[in-house]
Amino acid sequence: MEKYKDIGFKLTPQRLAILDHLDGNKEHPSAEDIYKAVSKQFPTMSFATVYNTLETLRQKGGVIELTIDPGKKRFDPNIEPHHHLICIKCKRIADIHGNYKLTVPNRERADFEIVGNHIEFYGICPKCKAVKN
Amino acid sequence: MEKYKDIGFKLTPQRLAILDHLDGNKEHPSAEDIYKAVSKQFPTMSFATVYNTLETLRQKGGVIELTIDPGKKRFDPNIEPHHHLICIKCKRIADIHGNYKLTVPNRERADFEIVGNHIEFYGICPKCKAVKN
DNA sequence: CACTTGACAATAATAATTATAATTTGATAA
DNA sequence: TTATCAAATTATAATTATTATTGTCAAGTG
Known part of the structure; x- marks a missing residue:
């Protein structure tokens, strides 16, 4: 978890909740899946935050964007090539x-x-x- | 071309224009690409007709839907497995x-x-x- | 010829995503 | 510890891609 701070990824409570939800997640969730899950703990969570966080994470190599599902993106926290x-x-x-x-x-x-x-x-x-x- | 009539795919001028644009096309165009190209000959062409035709074609095995591009579908008239x-x-x-x-x-x-x-x-x-x- | 069916166009509606602007906050340095 | 500031968050608007709805028309059928 500390690795993110080192690369200039500010650890906010919302981001921690998203990271926590993704960690070890094998469901390949969509942005909406993540939003639904995380907004239970953070009712004020915005959709934009989910998208922003996922995009920033992707750029920093913390998550892979899957284009498998027509119509929506899915995200995979397993960054090992597979x-x-x-x-x-x-x-x-x-x-x-x-x-x-x-x-x-x-x-x-x-x-x-x-x-x-x-x-x-x-x-x-x-x-x-x-x-x- | 005759094969379509046999399977109950009505050959209208709009559909022929779409089929003609797809035939041998290696660009893997999106619905918008097709719409733009075909509406030059058919200025009244509707976007819905493009989508409807592509979906019907897909069901009949005349085109493959690619999910490669995030955010939009692309279509491939090459139906050989590749x-x-x-x-x-x-x-x-x-x-x-x-x-x-x-x-x-x-x-x-x-x-x-x-x-x-x-x-x-x-x-x-x-x-x-x-x-x- | 009346009748059914399917295709078309126009348009509305929806879903996913991105952009904007105002406000708040985490991390750093004084 | 506190001031600072870039970056993050939120609400919201805007965009993009796609699907659904409706009325109309034309082709084919009995």
Whole structure:
């Protein structure tokens, strides 16, 4: 937690509450999810604070922004490089830490300098499989 | 083109203009891109028609919806399974057709039934690399 | 020809996000 | 400890992307 102060990230009560909610969170929450959860403790919490904090955190490498969900951003406090498995029915997202070595064939690389990758696996989660229809 | 009529997709002039704009398009355009391009020929074209057509097309498998770009959807008329390479600076998207065989380790699969995958490569395109700073 | 259906356009409504402006606060240094 | 100030917070307005609603029209069907 102290690491943030060192990089000029002012630790306010609101930010601590957001960090606390994110810490170890495997739900890949949206801004709204976070707002709902944190405003229970901070009824005056503003949506803008959630967005501002997430954006500042992202810039400082404290959180990853996921573009998996159409229409809204999701946030992942797990900053280790990893991949995701998405339930196409309920949109639940699970982490995948498998070690994949992916390269782009020269022919396809089109002179891009490759800096990273991210795999999205699609599937149906056990809960949704259990539901008929 | 005839294939659409067979599956109950009525071929109207507006739809033909959209299909024509998408055909062979490698730009992965957003709804707005398509709207702008097509409304040059059809000044009365409505945004709703673009969205409706894209959604209907998607359901019929004529186009793929990409969630790569935060804040907006992009559409890809290339329906062959393939992957993408995104310039992190200018957000340009290129197709990657490399043949990757990806499996999820049992330990991580969490009883999901895997139905597909999509790799996003991140990089810097030649144009953006050429720009200083 | 009457009838149904689906597509279109205009527009309203909603959802997610970003911007603005006034006020407050945490961190630092005197 | 207190003064200071940049940065954070809040309320709110504005924007952007998308979806829903409604009335109209045209194509195809019995």
